[in-house]
Amino acid sequence: MQLTKDRLQALLLILPAIAMIACLFLYPLGFSLISAFEGEAGDWTLENFTKAYELYSRDILFTVLIIALATALIAVLSIAIGGYITLGEHPTLVAILRWLYRWPLFIPFVVAGQLMRTFLAKNGMMNNTFVSLGWLEPLQTTSLLDWRGIVITFVWKQTPFVTLLVAGAMASLDRATIESARNLGAGRLRILLEIITPQIVPTLLVGLILSYVVMLSVLSVPLMINAQTPTMMTVDMAWRINAYGDYGVANALGFISYGLTCAIAWIYLRQGIQQGGAPR
Amino acid sequence: MSLRLHPLFMSWSQRLLTALLLGVLAFAIFGPIANMLLWAVTEVWYFPHKLPLEYGFSFWERVFRPQGNAMESLLNSILIALLTVLASLAVSIPAGYALGKGRLPWRSLFLLLFCCRRRFQPWRCTPISRGFSTASD
Numbered sequence: 325m326q327l328t329k330d331r332l333q334a335l336l337l338i339l340p341a342i343a344m345i346a347c348l349f350l351y352p353l354g355f356s357l358i359s360a361f362e363g364e365a366g367d368w369t370l371e372n373f374t375k376a377y378e379l380y381s382r383d384i385l386f387t388v389l390i391i392a393l394a395t396a397l398i399a400v401l402s403i404a405i406g407g408y409i410t411l412g413e414h415p416t417l418v419a420i421l422r423w424l425y426r427w428p429l430f431i432p433f434v435v436a437g438q439l440m441r442t443f444l445a446k447n448g449m450m451n452n453t454f455v456s457l458g459w460l461e462p463l464q465t466t467s468l469l470d471w472r473g474i475v476i477t478f479v480w481k482q483t484p485f486v487t488l489l490v491a492g493a494m495a496s497l498d499r500a501t502i503e504s505a506r507n508l509g510a511g512r513l514r515i516l517l518e519i520i521t522p523q524i525v526p527t528l529l530v531g532l533i534l535s536y537v538v539m540l541s542v543l544s545v546p547l548m549i550n551a552q553t554p555t556m557m558t559v560d561m562a563w564r565i566n567a568y569g570d571y572g573v574a575n576a577l578g579f580i581s582y583g584l585t586c587a588i589a590w591i592y593l594r595q596g597i598q599q600g601g602a603p604r
Numbered sequence: 605m606s607l608r609l610h611p612l613f614m615s616w617s618q619r620l621l622t623a624l625l626l627g628v629l630a631f632a633i634f635g636p637i638a639n640m641l642l643w644a645v646t647e648v649w650y651f652p653h654k655l656p657l658e659y660g661f662s663f664w665e666r667v668f669r670p671q672g673n674a675m676e677s678l679l680n681s682i683l684i685a686l687l688t689v690l691a692s693l694a695v696s697i698p699a700g701y702a703l704g705k706g707r708l709p710w711r712s713l714f715l716l717l718f719c720c721r722r723r724f725q726p727w728r729c730t731p732i733s734r735g736f737s738t739a740s741d
Contacts, residue, residue, distance in 0.1 A: 334708040341699035342714065345691035417622050424626070427633050442643060447651045449639040453631070466607055480632070 357582075360575035372576035374453075379573070384580060386554040390471055391539050394478040395532050401483045402531070406491040406524075407516040411502075429484040433477075437548035440477045444468040444549075473549040474556070478539050486531035492525035494520055533592045537585055557581055 363369035377384075405425050412418040418551065435463040443449050444467065468476065497520060505515050521528075547557040557577050564574040643649075645656035667674040702708050703715060 330707045331709055337698040337702035338708065340716060344695055412622075414619065414622065417619075417626065420626055421629075424630055427637070431637075435640075436636075439640050443636040443639045449642075452654045453635070462652065480636070490624045520635040530722060572686055 329461050331367040356571075356575045356578055359571060360579040362572060364572070372572040374577075376573050376576040376580065380557065380577065382554045383557055384577075386471070387540070388404050388584065390474055390556065391478075391536060394475045394482070394539060397475070397479045398483050398486050398535060399528065399532055401479065402487040402490045402528070403521055404515070405483070405487045407512075407520065409491050410494040410497075410520065411512050411516060425487055425590050426484050428481050429488070431481065433481060433542050434544040434548075435489055436477050436481045437545040440473055440480070440545075441469065441548050444473050444476065471554075474546055477549060478535075478542075482539065486528070486535055489527050489531040493524040497523055502566045530592065533588050536588055540581060541583060561583050582599055 359370055361368055361370070363371050405421065407421055409418055412421070431439070444463055445451075446467040448467075450468075451460065454460040455462050455465065501519055502515055505519050512520075541558065543558040543562055546559050547562070557580070560572045561577050564570045564577070642656060644663060645661065646656040647660040647661050647662055649656040666672060683727065708714065
């Protein structure tokens, strides 16, 4: 009797959260998935997908390439920064780096887009600094406000997040293996790449997957930095809805975007199962 | 490189290289932020000048003047953020307790449901939850 009461109580406690997920997540998700296959007359059709492919196949490819490149750069930078924090021998320099790298973490995407729009422009602060230092002639400066701007903004914003996870994982590693490799004469770069990095791959993957999903869904950055063709899928979705009221094609694009996320989510879940538990 | 030196004996070239890299990183991180701060207090700034020609608060005046609705938007943003935090705490504390401590039937199913949501951003559920998508997206 007591057992049933406990279970009932637990169910009651979790009920509001479940209701919220059902109303605000599952229902709109199902709705948008279904309406991706709905024609204008309410019939079942693949029309929205053919239209999305005809109009936006370049943007879909562009989105995938930009996000893949940004994710790869984030991986390299976070391993480098985390590695220096773990292996760096000069305490002051390590402390400076530790203090420095976190700043963009507290800046929302829309503000990051705004910052980069003036910073990376043809006559923006970056080019001005390079010209002042004599690295560039004023006539050589180019605007970086195209795909490069989007990649730079994503890397700028997401690297601190992944580094935070990676550096934490590196700090909790067993120092003994590192010290013994050092005693056997391994250089720092070799220790980082062959001993530390393989051990933190699960954490790195989780960080990268979370950033991948976030970057896939950001609208403000591509909108502010590069809204011409080719641009990212989120811009096209907003355009279909705001300019044409065309939810069908927008939902088809959303469906494709789910597909891209699901492929990655599958890796994430498999990772969790391999570790013998729910993904963190 | 194979010899491990005491920090004090780290070679000058090595120290210089590290400091240089840190400088580049600092420029990459603080450059954009400094750029925004400068623009916020700029009155006149045009090519080819590297720094603003006149400083002032006219942009601020424009934002906070009574007929601009920036104050209202700002208050709304703060209100929405606070209410969101409160509402999600109210929902997630009992759920977390039930998941962690209670004897919950179908525990793993519920856990999966909660995890699912993190993978799909609200923006993707276009028609209905558009209004609920977070501001930073």
